Amino acid sequence: MNAGKQGNILILAVDMTGDRSLREYDIEEGEEAVVDDPLVFLAQPDSIIVTRDYASQNGIVSGGKITFETMQGRKDFTVRGIMKAGGLASAFGGNLAIMDIYAAQHVFGRGRMFDRIDLTLKPNVTLDQGTAGIMKVVGPGYTVGSPSQRGKQFESIIQIFSVGATLNSLFAMLIGLFIIYNTFSIAVAQRRSEIGILRSLGASRGQIRGLFLLESFLLGLTGSIIGIAFGLLLARGMASYIGGYIGEIYGLAERTQEISASPLTIGLALLLGVVTSMLAAWIPARDASQVDPVKALHKGAYEVFSEQENRTRLIAALGFAAVSLVCFLSGGVRGPRLYAGYLSMVLAAVLLTPSFVRWLVMLLRPLFRELLPVEGALAADSLMQSPRRTSATVAAVMLSLSLVVGLGGVADASYTSILDWTTAVINPDLFVGTSDQIAERSFRFPAALGEEIGKMDVVDELQTVRTIRFDYRGDPIMLVATSIESLSRRVKPKVIAGDLATMYAQAAAGRGVILADNLALQQRLKLGDIMEIPSPSGILKLKVLGITVDYSDQKGAVMMDRGLFVANWKDDSANLFRVYLKKGVTPEEGKRRILERFGTQTKLFVMTNQQLRNYIIKVTDQWFGLTYMQVFVAVLVAILGIVNSLTVSITDRRRELAVVRAVGGLRRQVRQAIWMEAAGIGAVSLMLGLALGGVFLYYYLGIIREEIAGIRLEYVYPVKMALTLIPVMLGVALLSALGPAESAVRASLVEALEYE
Amino acid sequence: MIQLVEVTKQFDGKRQVTALDHVSLHIPKGQMVSIIGASGSGKSTLLNLVGGLDKPTRGTIALDGEKLNEVSDDDLTRVRRDKIGFIFQFFNLLPTLSCLENVSLPLHLRGWTRKKCEARARELLDLVQLGKRLEHLPEELSGGERQRVAIARALSVYPPVLLADEPTGNLDSSTGEEILRLIRDLHQRLNATVVIVTHDRNVAESCERTIRLRDGRIVEDTLR
Numbered sequence: 001m002n003a004g005k006q007g008n009i010l011i012l013a014v015d016m017t018g019d020r021s022l023r024e025y026d027i028e029e030g031e032e033a034v035v036d037d038p039l040v041f042l043a044q045p046d047s048i049i050v051t052r053d054y055a056s057q058n059g060i061v062s063g064g065k066i067t068f069e070t071m072q073g074r075k076d077f078t079v080r081g082i083m084k085a086g087g088l089a090s091a092f093g094g095n096l097a098i099m100d101i102y103a104a105q106h107v108f109g110r111g112r113m114f115d116r117i118d119l120t121l122k123p124n125v126t127l128d129q130g131t132a133g134i135m136k137v138v139g140p141g142y143t144v145g146s147p148s149q150r151g152k153q154f155e156s157i158i159q160i161f162s163v164g165a166t167l168n169s170l171f172a173m174l175i176g177l178f179i180i181y182n183t184f185s186i187a188v189a190q191r192r193s194e195i196g197i198l199r200s201l202g203a204s205r206g207q208i209r210g211l212f213l214l215e216s217f218l219l220g221l222t223g224s225i226i227g228i229a230f231g232l233l234l235a236r237g238m239a240s241y242i243g244g245y246i247g248e249i250y251g252l253a254e255r256t257q258e259i260s261a262s263p264l265t266i267g268l269a270l271l272l273g274v275v276t277s278m279l280a281a282w283i284p285a286r287d288a289s290q291v292d293p294v295k296a297l298h299k300g301a302y303e304v305f306s307e308q309e310n311r312t313r314l315i316a317a318l319g320f321a322a323v324s325l326v327c328f329l330s331g332g333v334r335g336p337r338l339y340a341g342y343l344s345m346v347l348a349a350v351l352l353t354p355s356f357v358r359w360l361v362m363l364l365r366p367l368f369r370e371l372l373p374v375e376g377a378l379a380a381d382s383l384m385q386s387p388r389r390t391s392a393t394v395a396a397v398m399l400s401l402s403l404v405v406g407l408g409g410v411a412d413a414s415y416t417s418i419l420d421w422t423t424a425v426i427n428p429d430l431f432v433g434t435s436d437q438i439a440e441r442s443f444r445f446p447a448a449l450g451e452e453i454g455k456m457d458v459v460d461e462l463q464t465v466r467t468i469r470f471d472y473r474g475d476p477i478m479l480v481a482t483s484i485e486s487l488s489r490r491v492k493p494k495v496i497a498g499d500l501a502t503m504y505a506q507a508a509a510g511r512g513v514i515l516a517d518n519l520a521l522q523q524r525l526k527l528g529d530i531m532e533i534p535s536p537s538g539i540l541k542l543k544v545l546g547i548t549v550d551y552s553d554q555k556g557a558v559m560m561d562r563g564l565f566v567a568n569w570k571d572d573s574a575n576l577f578r579v580y581l582k583k584g585v586t587p588e589e590g591k592r593r594i595l596e597r598f599g600t601q602t603k604l605f606v607m608t609n610q611q612l613r614n615y616i617i618k619v620t621d622q623w624f625g626l627t628y629m630q631v632f633v634a635v636l637v638a639i640l641g642i643v644n645s646l647t648v649s650i651t652d653r654r655r656e657l658a659v660v661r662a663v664g665g666l667r668r669q670v671r672q673a674i675w676m677e678a679a680g681i682g683a684v685s686l687m688l689g690l691a692l693g694g695v696f697l698y699y700y701l702g703i704i705r706e707e708i709a710g711i712r713l714e715y716v717y718p719v720k721m722a723l724t725l726i727p728v729m730l731g732v733a734l735l736s737a738l739g740p741a742e743s744a745v746r747a748s749l750v751e752a753l754e755y756e
Numbered sequence: 757m758i759q760l761v762e763v764t765k766q767f768d769g770k771r772q773v774t775a776l777d778h779v780s781l782h783i784p785k786g787q788m789v790s791i792i793g794a795s796g797s798g799k800s801t802l803l804n805l806v807g808g809l810d811k812p813t814r815g816t817i818a819l820d821g822e823k824l825n826e827v828s829d830d831d832l833t834r835v836r837r838d839k840i841g842f843i844f845q846f847f848n849l850l851p852t853l854s855c856l857e858n859v860s861l862p863l864h865l866r867g868w869t870r871k872k873c874e875a876r877a878r879e880l881l882d883l884v885q886l887g888k889r890l891e892h893l894p895e896e897l898s899g900g901e902r903q904r905v906a907i908a909r910a911l912s913v914y915p916p917v918l919l920a921d922e923p924t925g926n927l928d929s930s931t932g933e934e935i936l937r938l939i940r941d942l943h944q945r946l947n948a949t950v951v952i953v954t955h956d957r958n959v960a961e962s963c964e965r966t967i968r969l970r971d972g973r974i975v976e977d978t979l980r
Binding site for chain 2: 666
């Protein structure tokens with residue numbers, strides 16, 4: 001319901017005389033008689049109970065008035081009670097009000113219709129027995145299930161977010177691993193002489209390794225605790241964001257204020273954080289333990305990969321690449337093989353990073369030298385002489401960038417596909433709905449209203465649309481019923497399977513249904529299959545006449561002729577009218593005329609084609625808002641990684657940089673060498689990240705098509721995004737180098753040269 | 757050529773340490789001077805100040821009349837680049853650069869063209885008898901060879917002043933003698949002012965002048 005200034009609220013209209021046995025209304029404030037005796041509530045049909053959250057946010061007190069838009073126009077209701085926070089009052093984010101069912105049916109024009117019947121089973125009846133018994137009585141057109149099953153349906157809707165979040169978390173872990181690795185490399189580099197002293201005083205290799213691992217444990221623990229606190233805050237923001245999205249798409253007023261985080265989840269997160277930190281610190285700790293006490297007391301020893309290390313790494317990389325290739329070639333476009341192929345490819349890319357870095361820096365060296373002979377050579381050499389340090393940073397930035405490119409590619413492809421679809425399918429001039437929210441389905445128009453609008457002199461043609469959701473193999477599928485004959489004249493969607501003219505003709509005759517491509521893919525349905533759709537008249541066995549591109553619903557839509565729907569559902573009401581105006585009538589004029597004629601007697605909302613397109617773009621933007629957040633994370637990772645890497649590099653090369661300055665290198669020249677080093681990291685990360693992003697995109701499209709959304713998106717590399725990332729990442733690299741470069745040129749020459 | 761007037765250098769820490777205490781000194785152009793003294797006597801500090809690697813706490817240091825304690829960091833760098841050649845005990849060659857690149861380094865920093873830099877570097881490496889090791893990396897050379905590359909680098913701009921900090925300290929005695937001969941030879945050929953900090957009595961005695969430091973003060977100044 002639209003509640004005026006207070007926004008949207010879900011009205012739970014119940015039979016107050018019987019509902020007390022099902023639900024606990026914990027009233028904290030209100031007229032006692034109303035609360036205690038439902039008959040008093042019933043006697044005053046303007047009575048309403050709201051939640052404490054809603055009352056507080058809107059300044060409502062018990063006995064106060066609240067105004068709703070109803071079928072009878074704006075109407076005042078009296079708040080007879082306020083429910084305590086928690087329990088039922090926390091449903092729908094607290095945007096919930098209780099009314100008497102009969103009063104609600106009257107003021108909201110619902111006739112004698114009910115949305116659902118809640119009941120409790122007898123103590124000795126199991127859930128399965130109860131469900132089977134009730135289904136037998138009510139027939140196949142109704143859904144019988146427990147509240148937990150409804151939760152599962154919601155979970156199925158948010159699965160796409162869940163898969164995305166899992167992928168992002170996996171990458172965050174990997175990227176975090178590289179950053180921690182570099183941080184410990186800094187610690188080892190900076191404390192090299194300290195390690196040498198400890199070793200020469202008799203500390204064993206195990207003790208040195210233990211020292212760094214203990215440090216990593218403590219840092220991991222502290223970082224995880226802080227991370228969990230931030231994570232809970234972030235989760236709240238994300239839940240609200242996703243809630244808003246679900247609200248837009250499914251018309252549910254979801255406002256999340258509480259995040260459920262079980263002790264088990266928190267414990268696991270803590271464990272994961274500590275284990276990641278210790279794993280990342282393992283190689284630096286091992287390196288520290290292998291420091292030669294004599295060499296450690298001197299400077300200038302450079303880290304290199306041993307031949308054995310190189311060989312093992314390459315063999316492992318080739319192994320993962322082979323697994324990925326086998327998965328790809330054996331038709332691994334879905335299921336475990338798709339994920340195995342993807343993960344193997346990621347691991348192969350990470351393991352090959354040191355080799356790629358070396359080759360690319362070798363290619364860059366002549367260019368750098370050409371630009372600035374000394375500074376360029378120093379920068380390139382520094383990157384090459386510390387392959388582990390450089391590779392760790394490059395790998396972190398590369399993964400982050402490839403995630404951005406992959407998601408950006410999905411966003412680009414989605415925009416293109418959705419815009420194509422809206423042009424082909426969303427072509428009426430006006431849409432007349434029951435709410436300003438297009439997804440709102442709880443309110444319906446009588447069929448007669450459509451006929452009257454259709455007769456107006458400004459209207460050329462009108463299509464009456466009725467949508468419902470039904471359960472199909474556990475998923476909430478949208479059924480769209482409209483005049484297929486009218487549709488065939490106006491809408492030419494992209495056909496995936498079947499012939500458009502034939503499918504329209506047969507569907508208009510009620511011989512089957514037309515499926516959205518995403519539904520067909522998700523449910524593995526193909527042309528000619530028989531689909532069983534439950535209706536109040538029994539299970540309808542309908543042939544799949546055609547498959548078209550249709551993004552009406554995330555879980556997919558089935559389209560049938562309105563005649564078939566009315567005959568089987570015994571319901572001729574409508575959710576929406578698609579209105580085509582006569583030539584020469586502008587959408588604004590048509591809208592004005594419809595509102596003038598019907599706006600006063602019926603609550604209706606008229607949306608122009610442009611407004612609906614804007615709405616679709618807004619929803620798409622909301623969904624891809626997560627991509628932009630990912631870009632931010634990529635930039636942050638790049639800054640952290642490059643600053644870390646340069647800090648280690650400067651620490652390692654303190655004497656070298658001092659020598660350059662001693663023999664005549666100006667501060668500017670040393671700065672330029674460090675900036676070029678940063679630019680080198682940025683450039684190599686970009687090359688690898690942009691290339692890997694292209695591969696990621698292939699897998700993401702596969703996961704979206706086959707695993708989560710059934711949406712077939714065309715592979716188009718996001719060139720614009722890649723071109724934007726080049727100056728952004730190079731700029732970020734240079735920015736990251738400012739601090740380390742300054743610290744390098746301001747260091748004492750004498751100390752660095754270790755004269756004394 | 758080199759003029760120090762009442763130069764004091766103090767290091768601040770938990771306890772203030774005076775490394776040089778009111779030192780005044782004049783080294784004329786073309787003189788070869790050795791500075792000796794026990795560890796902590798201030799000899800390396802003196803070399804750092806003369807080389808413009810550090811600035812005095814008090815007093816003035818002038819090189820060719822230019823007061824080093826009054827110029828900016830970049831000007832000090834230009835003085836080091838154009839007028840001073842350094843030879844370090846631990847060679848301080850850049851490990852990733854070849855012999856040719858190491859010797860060319862100060863020339864590139866001056867902005868010379870690659871061709872000109874390489875021609876001069878080849879000439880100098882020939883002079884120190886390493887003409888056949890141009891593309892070798894420092895790790896592929898012996899200690900004596902590395903020091904010869906370092907000397908070639910120090911001479912790359914034909915500086916009027918050559919500063920050497922324990923140039924033979926990291927070498928065996930015969931290689932040390934060979935390096936010292938080379939420095940002396942270059943000093944005579946180029947007429948450069950040479951200041952050598954050393955612990956080695958033989959090295960010290962081979963110079964025409966020896967200055968002994970103790971507790972940051974000049975306690976002996978012998979001209980042979």
